[in-house]
Amino acid sequence: MDAEIATILAMDGIASGAIYLLIGLGLVLIFAVTRVIFVPFGDIAAFTGLSLAALENGHRPGTVGLVAVLAVLATLKETALLVRTRELHRLPHTLLFYLVLPLAPAAAIWFTTGSVLPMPLRIVLALALVLPIAPLLDCLVFRPIADASVLLLLTVAVALHFALDGLGLLFFGPEGVRTQPLTETVLDIGGFIVNAQTLLIVAASIVFSGLLYLFFEFTLLGKALRATAINRTGARLVGIRPTSTASKAYLLGSLLAGISGVLIAPATTMFYDSGFLIGLKAFVGAIFGAMASYPVTALGAILVGLLESFASFWSSAYKEVVVFGLLIPILLWRSLSLGEVEEEEAEE
Protein backbone atom coordinates (compact mmCIF):
# COMPACT_ATOMS: atom_id res chain seq x y z
CA MET A 1 0.00 0.00 0.00
CA ASP A 2 1.42 3.39 -0.96
CA ALA A 3 0.59 6.83 0.36
CA GLU A 4 -1.94 7.52 -2.38
CA ILE A 5 -3.97 4.41 -1.64
CA ALA A 6 -3.74 5.12 2.06
CA THR A 7 -5.12 8.59 1.49
CA ILE A 8 -7.99 7.29 -0.58
CA LEU A 9 -8.79 4.67 2.04
CA ALA A 10 -8.58 7.26 4.81
CA MET A 11 -10.96 9.56 2.98
CA ASP A 12 -13.40 6.74 2.35
CA GLY A 13 -13.15 5.77 5.99
CA ILE A 14 -13.78 9.28 7.23
CA ALA A 15 -16.78 9.59 4.93
CA SER A 16 -18.40 6.40 6.22
CA GLY A 17 -17.39 7.36 9.75
CA ALA A 18 -19.17 10.68 9.25
CA ILE A 19 -22.32 8.74 8.41
CA TYR A 20 -22.07 6.51 11.49
CA LEU A 21 -21.35 9.63 13.49
CA LEU A 22 -24.75 11.19 12.78
CA ILE A 23 -26.58 8.02 13.78
CA GLY A 24 -24.30 7.61 16.80
CA LEU A 25 -25.19 11.09 18.08
CA GLY A 26 -28.86 10.14 17.83
CA LEU A 27 -28.21 6.94 19.78
CA VAL A 28 -26.47 8.85 22.58
CA LEU A 29 -29.30 11.41 22.65
CA ILE A 30 -32.05 8.79 22.91
CA PHE A 31 -30.16 6.78 25.50
CA ALA A 32 -29.61 9.87 27.66
CA VAL A 33 -33.24 10.95 27.51
CA THR A 34 -35.04 7.57 27.57
CA ARG A 35 -32.39 4.92 28.50
CA VAL A 36 -33.33 3.10 25.29
CA ILE A 37 -30.52 1.97 22.98
CA PHE A 38 -32.50 2.60 19.84
CA VAL A 39 -30.99 0.01 17.52
CA PRO A 40 -33.54 0.73 14.72
CA PHE A 41 -31.95 4.10 13.87
CA GLY A 42 -29.98 2.14 11.26
CA ASP A 43 -33.28 1.02 9.75
CA ILE A 44 -34.50 4.62 9.75
CA ALA A 45 -31.41 5.57 7.73
CA ALA A 46 -31.97 2.69 5.29
CA PHE A 47 -35.67 3.52 4.90
CA THR A 48 -34.75 7.12 4.08
CA GLY A 49 -32.44 5.91 1.33
CA LEU A 50 -35.10 3.54 -0.03
CA SER A 51 -37.75 6.27 0.07
CA LEU A 52 -35.49 8.69 -1.75
CA ALA A 53 -34.80 6.10 -4.44
CA ALA A 54 -38.53 5.50 -4.93
CA LEU A 55 -39.19 9.23 -5.22
CA GLU A 56 -36.44 9.50 -7.85
CA ASN A 57 -38.25 6.93 -9.97
CA GLY A 58 -41.63 8.55 -9.44
CA HIS A 59 -42.82 5.59 -7.38
CA ARG A 60 -44.71 5.73 -4.13
CA PRO A 61 -42.25 4.78 -1.34
CA GLY A 62 -43.17 1.83 0.89
CA THR A 63 -42.68 4.18 3.83
CA VAL A 64 -46.14 5.65 3.13
CA GLY A 65 -47.79 2.36 4.06
CA LEU A 66 -45.47 1.81 7.03
CA VAL A 67 -46.16 5.25 8.50
CA ALA A 68 -49.90 4.88 7.88
CA VAL A 69 -50.00 1.59 9.78
CA LEU A 70 -47.99 2.96 12.69
CA ALA A 71 -49.99 6.21 12.83
CA VAL A 72 -53.32 4.37 12.90
CA LEU A 73 -52.10 1.99 15.62
CA ALA A 74 -50.72 4.84 17.74
CA THR A 75 -53.92 6.87 17.33
CA LEU A 76 -56.03 3.90 18.40
CA LYS A 77 -53.84 3.31 21.44
CA GLU A 78 -53.83 6.97 22.51
CA THR A 79 -57.58 7.28 21.97
CA ALA A 80 -58.21 4.18 24.07
CA LEU A 81 -56.07 5.77 26.77
CA LEU A 82 -58.19 8.95 26.63
CA VAL A 83 -61.39 6.93 26.88
CA ARG A 84 -60.04 5.09 29.91
CA THR A 85 -58.96 8.28 31.72
CA ARG A 86 -62.16 10.07 30.57
CA GLU A 87 -60.20 12.84 28.86
CA LEU A 88 -61.92 12.78 25.48
CA HIS A 89 -61.68 16.57 25.29
CA ARG A 90 -58.03 16.01 24.36
CA LEU A 91 -59.00 13.97 21.30
CA PRO A 92 -58.27 16.76 18.77
CA HIS A 93 -54.76 17.07 20.19
CA THR A 94 -54.24 13.30 19.87
CA LEU A 95 -55.58 13.22 16.32
CA LEU A 96 -53.32 16.09 15.32
CA PHE A 97 -50.10 14.68 16.75
CA TYR A 98 -50.62 10.97 16.12
CA LEU A 99 -52.56 10.96 12.87
CA VAL A 100 -52.60 14.22 10.91
CA LEU A 101 -49.01 15.40 11.33
CA PRO A 102 -47.38 11.97 10.81
CA LEU A 103 -49.48 11.39 7.70
CA ALA A 104 -49.06 14.86 6.17
CA PRO A 105 -45.83 14.05 4.27
CA ALA A 106 -47.27 10.70 3.22
CA ALA A 107 -50.35 12.49 1.88
CA ALA A 108 -48.19 14.98 -0.01
CA ILE A 109 -46.41 12.06 -1.65
CA TRP A 110 -49.66 10.26 -2.38
CA PHE A 111 -50.84 13.20 -4.46
CA THR A 112 -47.57 13.79 -6.30
CA THR A 113 -46.92 10.15 -7.24
CA GLY A 114 -45.99 9.82 -10.88
CA SER A 115 -44.28 13.16 -11.20
CA VAL A 116 -40.58 13.40 -10.43
CA LEU A 117 -39.82 16.32 -8.16
CA PRO A 118 -36.52 18.25 -8.07
CA MET A 119 -33.80 16.72 -5.90
CA PRO A 120 -33.89 19.09 -2.88
CA LEU A 121 -37.65 18.64 -2.61
CA ARG A 122 -37.25 14.86 -2.88
CA ILE A 123 -34.73 14.87 -0.05
CA VAL A 124 -36.94 17.01 2.18
CA LEU A 125 -39.94 14.78 1.45
CA ALA A 126 -38.00 11.58 2.12
CA LEU A 127 -36.81 13.00 5.46
CA ALA A 128 -40.28 14.22 6.43
CA LEU A 129 -41.68 10.82 5.56
CA VAL A 130 -39.41 8.85 7.90
CA LEU A 131 -39.40 11.38 10.76
CA PRO A 132 -42.62 10.11 12.40
CA ILE A 133 -41.55 6.43 12.44
CA ALA A 134 -39.38 6.51 15.57
CA PRO A 135 -41.69 8.76 17.66
CA LEU A 136 -44.64 6.52 16.74
CA LEU A 137 -42.68 3.40 17.66
CA ASP A 138 -41.76 5.09 20.93
CA CYS A 139 -45.44 5.73 21.63
CA LEU A 140 -46.45 2.18 20.74
CA VAL A 141 -43.58 0.20 22.19
CA PHE A 142 -41.41 2.07 24.67
CA ARG A 143 -43.81 4.42 26.46
CA PRO A 144 -45.75 1.60 28.13
CA ILE A 145 -42.50 0.15 29.53
CA ALA A 146 -40.64 3.42 30.16
CA ASP A 147 -39.61 2.41 33.68
CA ALA A 148 -38.21 -1.00 32.70
CA SER A 149 -34.53 -1.88 33.08
CA VAL A 150 -31.97 -0.84 30.46
CA LEU A 151 -31.49 -4.48 29.54
CA LEU A 152 -35.18 -5.07 28.90
CA LEU A 153 -35.42 -1.86 26.87
CA LEU A 154 -32.42 -2.98 24.77
CA THR A 155 -33.96 -6.40 24.21
CA VAL A 156 -37.17 -4.77 23.04
CA ALA A 157 -35.19 -2.41 20.78
CA VAL A 158 -33.46 -5.37 19.13
CA ALA A 159 -36.77 -7.18 18.69
CA LEU A 160 -38.20 -3.99 17.22
CA HIS A 161 -35.37 -3.89 14.71
CA PHE A 162 -36.26 -7.37 13.47
CA ALA A 163 -39.93 -6.43 13.29
CA LEU A 164 -38.96 -3.39 11.21
CA ASP A 165 -36.86 -5.61 8.94
CA GLY A 166 -39.94 -7.71 8.30
CA LEU A 167 -42.07 -4.65 7.64
CA GLY A 168 -39.29 -3.29 5.43
CA LEU A 169 -39.40 -6.41 3.25
CA LEU A 170 -43.18 -6.14 3.09
CA PHE A 171 -43.30 -2.46 2.15
CA PHE A 172 -40.08 -2.03 0.12
CA GLY A 173 -39.56 -5.46 -1.38
CA PRO A 174 -36.25 -7.31 -1.66
CA GLU A 175 -34.62 -5.18 -4.40
CA GLY A 176 -31.50 -3.16 -3.71
CA VAL A 177 -31.42 0.46 -4.83
CA ARG A 178 -28.88 3.20 -5.19
CA THR A 179 -29.89 6.86 -5.36
CA GLN A 180 -28.51 9.43 -7.78
CA PRO A 181 -25.25 11.04 -6.68
CA LEU A 182 -25.77 14.27 -4.75
CA THR A 183 -23.03 15.81 -6.86
CA GLU A 184 -20.74 14.46 -9.55
CA THR A 185 -18.08 17.11 -9.21
CA VAL A 186 -14.55 15.84 -8.80
CA LEU A 187 -12.06 18.14 -7.15
CA ASP A 188 -8.30 18.20 -7.51
CA ILE A 189 -6.83 19.23 -4.18
CA GLY A 190 -3.05 19.47 -4.27
CA GLY A 191 -2.73 16.56 -6.67
CA PHE A 192 -5.28 14.37 -4.89
CA ILE A 193 -8.46 13.60 -6.71
CA VAL A 194 -11.32 14.09 -4.32
CA ASN A 195 -14.94 13.25 -4.86
CA ALA A 196 -17.04 16.30 -3.95
CA GLN A 197 -19.65 13.93 -2.57
CA THR A 198 -17.16 12.69 0.03
CA LEU A 199 -16.53 16.28 1.10
CA LEU A 200 -20.26 16.91 1.18
CA ILE A 201 -20.77 13.97 3.53
CA VAL A 202 -18.06 15.17 5.88
CA ALA A 203 -19.32 18.76 5.71
CA ALA A 204 -22.89 17.70 6.41
CA SER A 205 -21.86 15.73 9.43
CA ILE A 206 -19.81 18.65 10.78
CA VAL A 207 -22.67 21.10 10.17
CA PHE A 208 -25.32 18.92 11.81
CA SER A 209 -23.11 18.08 14.79
CA GLY A 210 -22.54 21.82 15.19
CA LEU A 211 -26.26 22.54 14.97
CA LEU A 212 -26.93 19.86 17.58
CA TYR A 213 -24.39 21.51 19.87
CA LEU A 214 -25.99 24.94 19.40
CA PHE A 215 -29.42 23.40 20.03
CA PHE A 216 -28.31 21.90 23.36
CA GLU A 217 -26.39 24.99 24.42
CA PHE A 218 -28.72 27.80 23.45
CA THR A 219 -32.36 26.69 23.21
CA LEU A 220 -34.80 26.05 26.04
CA LEU A 221 -35.92 22.78 24.44
CA GLY A 222 -32.29 21.64 24.11
CA LYS A 223 -31.71 22.43 27.77
CA ALA A 224 -34.93 20.63 28.72
CA LEU A 225 -33.65 17.52 26.89
CA ARG A 226 -30.35 17.73 28.75
CA ALA A 227 -32.17 18.29 32.05
CA THR A 228 -34.26 15.16 31.46
CA ALA A 229 -31.08 13.20 30.79
CA ILE A 230 -29.37 14.56 33.92
CA ASN A 231 -32.24 14.22 36.39
CA ARG A 232 -35.57 12.78 35.33
CA THR A 233 -37.34 13.54 38.62
CA GLY A 234 -35.97 17.07 38.68
CA ALA A 235 -37.22 17.55 35.13
CA ARG A 236 -40.73 16.40 36.03
CA LEU A 237 -40.74 18.72 39.03
CA VAL A 238 -40.23 21.77 36.80
CA GLY A 239 -42.97 20.60 34.45
CA ILE A 240 -40.93 18.92 31.69
CA ARG A 241 -43.05 16.00 30.50
CA PRO A 242 -40.87 12.91 29.82
CA THR A 243 -43.16 11.56 27.09
CA SER A 244 -43.01 14.79 25.15
CA THR A 245 -39.23 15.22 25.55
CA ALA A 246 -38.84 11.61 24.39
CA SER A 247 -40.92 12.31 21.26
CA LYS A 248 -38.81 15.36 20.47
CA ALA A 249 -35.59 13.44 21.06
CA TYR A 250 -36.81 10.69 18.72
CA LEU A 251 -37.66 13.30 16.06
CA LEU A 252 -34.21 14.80 16.36
CA GLY A 253 -32.47 11.41 16.30
CA SER A 254 -34.55 10.40 13.27
CA LEU A 255 -33.57 13.58 11.48
CA LEU A 256 -29.89 12.74 12.04
CA ALA A 257 -30.42 9.13 10.96
CA GLY A 258 -32.45 10.29 7.95
CA ILE A 259 -29.70 12.66 6.85
CA SER A 260 -27.15 9.88 7.11
CA GLY A 261 -29.46 7.76 4.98
CA VAL A 262 -29.57 10.47 2.32
CA LEU A 263 -25.78 10.70 2.40
CA ILE A 264 -25.09 6.96 2.27
CA ALA A 265 -27.66 5.94 -0.35
CA PRO A 266 -25.77 7.26 -3.40
CA ALA A 267 -22.58 5.47 -2.32
CA THR A 268 -23.91 2.07 -1.23
CA THR A 269 -26.66 -0.15 -2.55
CA MET A 270 -29.43 -0.10 0.02
CA PHE A 271 -31.70 -3.02 0.85
CA TYR A 272 -34.62 -3.16 3.27
CA ASP A 273 -32.27 -4.73 5.82
CA SER A 274 -29.15 -2.63 5.22
CA GLY A 275 -29.89 -0.65 8.35
CA PHE A 276 -28.70 -3.25 10.79
CA LEU A 277 -24.97 -3.08 10.05
CA ILE A 278 -25.08 0.71 9.73
CA GLY A 279 -26.82 0.97 13.09
CA LEU A 280 -24.46 -1.53 14.68
CA LYS A 281 -21.39 0.42 13.58
CA ALA A 282 -22.92 3.64 14.86
CA PHE A 283 -23.62 1.83 18.12
CA VAL A 284 -19.96 0.80 18.36
CA GLY A 285 -19.03 4.46 17.92
CA ALA A 286 -21.45 5.41 20.69
CA ILE A 287 -19.98 2.74 22.97
CA PHE A 288 -16.61 4.46 22.62
CA GLY A 289 -18.31 7.43 24.24
CA ALA A 290 -19.88 5.14 26.88
CA MET A 291 -23.31 6.07 25.40
CA ALA A 292 -22.86 9.43 27.12
CA SER A 293 -20.27 11.62 25.41
CA TYR A 294 -21.11 13.24 22.09
CA PRO A 295 -17.53 14.21 21.15
CA VAL A 296 -16.07 10.78 22.00
CA THR A 297 -18.92 9.14 20.09
CA ALA A 298 -17.99 11.26 17.08
CA LEU A 299 -14.35 10.16 17.31
CA GLY A 300 -15.39 6.55 17.82
CA ALA A 301 -17.61 6.63 14.74
CA ILE A 302 -14.80 8.03 12.59
CA LEU A 303 -12.46 5.34 13.93
CA VAL A 304 -14.98 2.64 13.01
CA GLY A 305 -15.20 4.10 9.50
CA LEU A 306 -11.41 4.13 9.11
CA LEU A 307 -11.05 0.59 10.44
CA GLU A 308 -13.70 -0.63 8.07
CA SER A 309 -12.13 1.12 5.09
CA PHE A 310 -8.64 -0.29 5.67
CA ALA A 311 -9.99 -3.73 6.56
CA SER A 312 -11.93 -3.89 3.30
CA PHE A 313 -8.76 -3.05 1.38
CA TRP A 314 -6.94 -6.02 2.82
CA SER A 315 -9.80 -8.46 2.65
CA SER A 316 -13.14 -7.14 1.55
CA ALA A 317 -14.98 -10.41 2.20
CA TYR A 318 -13.97 -10.29 5.85
CA LYS A 319 -14.25 -6.57 6.48
CA GLU A 320 -17.12 -6.87 8.98
CA VAL A 321 -15.31 -9.68 10.75
CA VAL A 322 -12.18 -7.57 10.99
CA VAL A 323 -14.08 -4.48 12.16
CA PHE A 324 -16.13 -6.19 14.84
CA GLY A 325 -13.30 -8.58 15.76
CA LEU A 326 -10.88 -5.73 16.40
CA LEU A 327 -13.54 -3.91 18.33
CA ILE A 328 -14.39 -6.66 20.79
CA PRO A 329 -11.57 -5.80 23.21
CA ILE A 330 -12.44 -2.10 23.01
CA LEU A 331 -16.10 -2.84 23.56
CA LEU A 332 -15.32 -4.98 26.58
CA TRP A 333 -13.15 -2.29 28.09
CA ARG A 334 -15.72 0.39 27.37
CA SER A 335 -18.75 -1.55 28.54
CA LEU A 336 -16.95 -2.22 31.80
CA SER A 337 -16.61 1.50 32.42
CA LEU A 338 -20.21 1.98 31.23
CA GLY A 339 -21.31 -0.54 33.86
CA GLU A 340 -19.54 1.46 36.53
CA VAL A 341 -21.34 4.63 35.50
CA GLU A 342 -24.68 2.88 35.79
CA GLU A 343 -23.95 1.51 39.21
CA GLU A 344 -22.98 4.96 40.43
CA GLU A 345 -26.28 6.32 39.19
CA ALA A 346 -28.22 3.53 40.85
CA GLU A 347 -26.65 4.40 44.17
CA GLU A 348 -27.93 7.96 44.13
Next chain:
Amino acid sequence: MALLSIEGLSVAYGKVEAVRGVSLAIEPGQIVTVIGPNGAGKTTMLNAAIGLLPWRGRMSFEGADLARLDVEERIERGFCLVPEKRELFGDLSVADNLLLGGYARRRDTAGLKQSLADVYDRFPRLDERRGQKASTLSGGERQMLALGRALMAKPRLLLLDEPSLGLAPLIVREVFRIIASLRELGVSILLVEQNARAALETADFGYVLETGEIVHSGPAADLMHDPKVTASYLGGH
Protein backbone atom coordinates in the same frame (compact mmCIF):
# COMPACT_ATOMS: atom_id res chain seq x y z
CA MET B 1 -62.04 26.58 50.21
CA ALA B 2 -58.76 25.09 51.31
CA LEU B 3 -55.83 25.55 48.92
CA LEU B 4 -54.75 21.96 49.44
CA SER B 5 -57.01 19.42 51.06
CA ILE B 6 -55.90 15.88 51.86
CA GLU B 7 -58.35 13.34 53.23
CA GLY B 8 -57.56 9.77 54.22
CA LEU B 9 -54.33 9.64 52.23
CA SER B 10 -52.63 6.23 52.19
CA VAL B 11 -49.41 5.45 50.35
CA ALA B 12 -47.78 2.04 50.13
CA TYR B 13 -44.45 0.68 48.86
CA GLY B 14 -45.58 -2.73 47.71
CA LYS B 15 -47.41 -4.19 50.67
CA VAL B 16 -45.89 -1.86 53.25
CA GLU B 17 -48.07 1.17 53.99
CA ALA B 18 -45.76 4.09 54.76
CA VAL B 19 -48.59 6.65 55.12
CA ARG B 20 -51.97 5.64 56.57
CA GLY B 21 -55.15 7.70 56.52
CA VAL B 22 -53.53 11.12 56.75
CA SER B 23 -55.82 14.15 56.53
CA LEU B 24 -54.71 17.77 56.50
CA ALA B 25 -55.59 21.10 54.97
CA ILE B 26 -53.77 24.29 54.02
CA GLU B 27 -55.60 27.59 53.69
CA PRO B 28 -54.38 30.30 51.29
CA GLY B 29 -51.56 32.34 52.83
CA GLN B 30 -50.80 29.77 55.52
CA ILE B 31 -47.54 28.13 56.47
CA VAL B 32 -48.33 24.64 57.71
CA THR B 33 -45.70 22.27 59.04
CA VAL B 34 -45.58 18.51 59.41
CA ILE B 35 -42.95 17.40 61.91
CA GLY B 36 -41.93 13.90 62.79
CA PRO B 37 -38.94 11.62 63.22
CA ASN B 38 -36.87 10.06 60.46
CA GLY B 39 -38.88 7.39 58.66
CA ALA B 40 -42.27 8.72 59.76
CA GLY B 41 -43.47 9.00 56.16
CA LYS B 42 -43.07 12.73 55.58
CA THR B 43 -41.25 12.44 52.25
CA THR B 44 -43.61 9.71 51.12
CA MET B 45 -46.58 11.98 51.83
CA LEU B 46 -45.12 14.90 49.86
CA ASN B 47 -44.07 12.72 46.91
CA ALA B 48 -47.59 11.30 46.72
CA ALA B 49 -49.13 14.76 46.94
CA ILE B 50 -47.03 16.03 44.03
CA GLY B 51 -47.90 12.93 41.97
CA LEU B 52 -44.61 11.02 41.97
CA LEU B 53 -46.08 8.03 43.86
CA PRO B 54 -49.42 6.22 43.49
CA TRP B 55 -51.80 6.86 46.39
CA ARG B 56 -55.31 6.22 47.72
CA GLY B 57 -57.67 8.69 49.35
CA ARG B 58 -58.84 12.15 48.29
CA MET B 59 -56.66 15.12 47.49
CA SER B 60 -57.59 18.39 45.85
CA PHE B 61 -55.72 21.55 44.97
CA GLU B 62 -57.86 24.69 44.64
CA GLY B 63 -60.83 22.39 44.29
CA ALA B 64 -59.32 20.37 41.42
CA ASP B 65 -59.19 16.60 42.03
CA LEU B 66 -55.51 15.67 42.14
CA ALA B 67 -56.26 12.13 41.00
CA ARG B 68 -56.85 13.62 37.53
CA LEU B 69 -53.72 15.76 37.33
CA ASP B 70 -50.21 14.54 36.61
CA VAL B 71 -47.05 16.08 38.06
CA GLU B 72 -46.58 18.48 35.18
CA GLU B 73 -50.16 19.75 35.39
CA ARG B 74 -49.70 20.40 39.11
CA ILE B 75 -46.60 22.49 38.35
CA GLU B 76 -48.49 24.43 35.67
CA ARG B 77 -51.14 25.27 38.28
CA GLY B 78 -48.54 26.56 40.74
CA PHE B 79 -48.30 23.52 43.01
CA CYS B 80 -44.59 22.77 43.42
CA LEU B 81 -42.23 20.62 45.46
CA VAL B 82 -38.68 21.29 46.62
CA PRO B 83 -37.66 17.67 47.21
CA GLU B 84 -35.50 16.32 50.00
CA LYS B 85 -32.76 15.40 47.50
CA ARG B 86 -33.09 18.78 45.71
CA GLU B 87 -32.93 17.01 42.29
CA LEU B 88 -30.94 19.82 40.66
CA PHE B 89 -29.50 19.60 37.14
CA GLY B 90 -25.90 19.12 38.26
CA ASP B 91 -24.26 19.48 34.84
CA LEU B 92 -26.15 22.65 33.97
CA SER B 93 -25.30 26.15 35.16
CA VAL B 94 -27.11 27.90 37.99
CA ALA B 95 -28.69 30.22 35.42
CA ASP B 96 -29.94 27.27 33.33
CA ASN B 97 -31.36 25.54 36.40
CA LEU B 98 -33.36 28.68 37.15
CA LEU B 99 -34.39 29.08 33.52
CA LEU B 100 -35.74 25.53 33.50
CA GLY B 101 -37.52 26.22 36.79
CA GLY B 102 -39.80 28.42 34.72
CA TYR B 103 -40.34 25.77 32.03
CA ALA B 104 -44.02 25.31 32.90
CA ARG B 105 -44.69 28.99 32.12
CA ARG B 106 -42.20 29.32 29.28
CA ARG B 107 -44.57 31.38 27.13
CA ASP B 108 -44.72 34.15 29.75
CA THR B 109 -41.32 35.66 28.80
CA ALA B 110 -41.88 39.02 30.51
CA GLY B 111 -43.08 37.38 33.73
CA LEU B 112 -40.11 34.99 33.69
CA LYS B 113 -37.64 37.84 33.33
CA GLN B 114 -39.19 39.51 36.35
CA SER B 115 -39.16 36.27 38.36
CA LEU B 116 -35.49 35.69 37.52
CA ALA B 117 -34.59 39.20 38.68
CA ASP B 118 -36.58 38.59 41.90
CA VAL B 119 -34.78 35.30 42.55
CA TYR B 120 -31.35 36.87 42.05
CA ASP B 121 -32.48 39.69 44.36
CA ARG B 122 -33.54 37.26 47.04
CA PHE B 123 -30.48 35.03 46.64
CA PRO B 124 -27.46 37.24 45.79
CA ARG B 125 -25.24 34.16 46.12
CA LEU B 126 -26.94 32.60 43.11
CA ASP B 127 -26.39 35.79 41.16
CA GLU B 128 -22.64 35.56 41.91
CA ARG B 129 -22.59 31.92 40.80
CA ARG B 130 -24.79 32.25 37.68
CA GLY B 131 -22.32 30.59 35.32
CA GLN B 132 -21.17 27.87 37.70
CA LYS B 133 -22.41 24.28 37.37
CA ALA B 134 -25.01 23.38 39.99
CA SER B 135 -22.90 20.38 41.04
CA THR B 136 -20.13 22.69 42.26
CA LEU B 137 -22.34 24.52 44.79
CA SER B 138 -22.14 24.11 48.56
CA GLY B 139 -25.01 22.53 50.49
CA GLY B 140 -26.54 25.87 51.44
CA GLU B 141 -26.23 27.20 47.91
CA ARG B 142 -27.82 24.06 46.52
CA GLN B 143 -30.78 24.58 48.79
CA MET B 144 -31.05 28.23 47.69
CA LEU B 145 -30.96 27.08 44.07
CA ALA B 146 -33.65 24.45 44.72
CA LEU B 147 -35.84 27.15 46.31
CA GLY B 148 -35.06 29.63 43.55
CA ARG B 149 -35.82 27.06 40.85
CA ALA B 150 -39.20 26.34 42.44
CA LEU B 151 -39.98 30.07 42.75
CA MET B 152 -39.42 30.45 38.99
CA ALA B 153 -42.60 28.40 38.50
CA LYS B 154 -44.51 31.14 40.35
CA PRO B 155 -45.97 28.71 42.89
CA ARG B 156 -49.11 29.31 44.88
CA LEU B 157 -48.33 26.38 47.13
CA LEU B 158 -44.82 25.18 47.83
CA LEU B 159 -44.08 21.83 49.46
CA LEU B 160 -40.70 21.97 51.21
CA ASP B 161 -39.11 18.67 52.20
CA GLU B 162 -36.59 19.23 55.02
CA PRO B 163 -35.10 22.44 53.67
CA SER B 164 -32.67 22.58 56.61
CA LEU B 165 -31.36 19.03 56.13
CA GLY B 166 -27.56 18.86 56.28
CA LEU B 167 -27.02 22.62 56.54
CA ALA B 168 -24.85 24.52 59.01
CA PRO B 169 -26.84 26.26 61.84
CA LEU B 170 -26.18 29.75 60.49
CA ILE B 171 -27.51 28.78 57.07
CA VAL B 172 -30.48 26.98 58.61
CA ARG B 173 -31.50 30.26 60.21
CA GLU B 174 -31.21 32.04 56.86
CA VAL B 175 -33.29 29.37 55.13
CA PHE B 176 -36.10 29.74 57.69
CA ARG B 177 -35.93 33.52 57.36
CA ILE B 178 -36.40 33.12 53.60
CA ILE B 179 -39.31 30.70 54.09
CA ALA B 180 -41.07 33.18 56.37
CA SER B 181 -40.51 35.94 53.79
CA LEU B 182 -42.14 33.90 51.02
CA ARG B 183 -45.48 34.49 52.70
CA GLU B 184 -45.32 38.10 51.51
CA LEU B 185 -45.15 36.84 47.92
CA GLY B 186 -48.51 35.17 48.50
CA VAL B 187 -46.96 31.70 48.50
CA SER B 188 -48.53 29.20 50.89
CA ILE B 189 -46.20 26.60 52.30
CA LEU B 190 -46.33 23.03 53.52
CA LEU B 191 -43.10 22.60 55.42
CA VAL B 192 -41.86 19.16 56.41
CA GLU B 193 -39.10 19.13 59.01
CA GLN B 194 -37.23 17.18 61.62
CA ASN B 195 -36.03 20.50 63.03
CA ALA B 196 -39.30 20.84 64.95
CA ARG B 197 -38.55 23.99 66.91
CA ALA B 198 -37.61 26.13 63.93
CA ALA B 199 -40.50 24.72 61.92
CA LEU B 200 -43.10 25.46 64.60
CA GLU B 201 -41.67 28.95 65.10
CA THR B 202 -42.16 29.67 61.40
CA ALA B 203 -45.53 27.99 60.86
CA ASP B 204 -49.14 28.92 61.65
CA PHE B 205 -50.39 25.40 62.08
CA GLY B 206 -48.67 22.09 62.72
CA TYR B 207 -49.17 18.35 62.48
CA VAL B 208 -47.09 15.61 64.07
CA LEU B 209 -46.58 12.49 61.96
CA GLU B 210 -45.42 9.25 63.54
CA THR B 211 -45.08 5.91 61.69
CA GLY B 212 -47.36 7.06 58.92
CA GLU B 213 -50.16 8.52 61.05
CA ILE B 214 -50.99 11.99 62.35
CA VAL B 215 -50.84 11.83 66.13
CA HIS B 216 -51.17 15.52 67.09
CA SER B 217 -52.25 18.69 65.38
CA GLY B 218 -53.02 22.27 66.29
CA PRO B 219 -51.90 25.88 65.97
CA ALA B 220 -48.09 25.93 65.90
CA ALA B 221 -47.88 28.11 69.02
CA ASP B 222 -50.00 25.61 70.97
CA LEU B 223 -47.99 22.61 69.79
CA MET B 224 -44.82 24.28 70.97
CA HIS B 225 -46.17 24.25 74.51
CA ASP B 226 -47.93 20.90 74.36
CA PRO B 227 -46.06 18.60 76.77
CA LYS B 228 -46.55 15.55 74.55
CA VAL B 229 -44.86 17.36 71.66
CA THR B 230 -42.15 19.10 73.64
CA ALA B 231 -41.14 15.82 75.29
CA SER B 232 -40.47 13.99 72.03
CA TYR B 233 -39.53 16.73 69.60
CA LEU B 234 -38.31 19.82 71.37
CA GLY B 235 -35.80 18.24 73.72
CA GLY B 236 -38.11 18.43 76.73
CA HIS B 237 -37.92 22.23 77.23
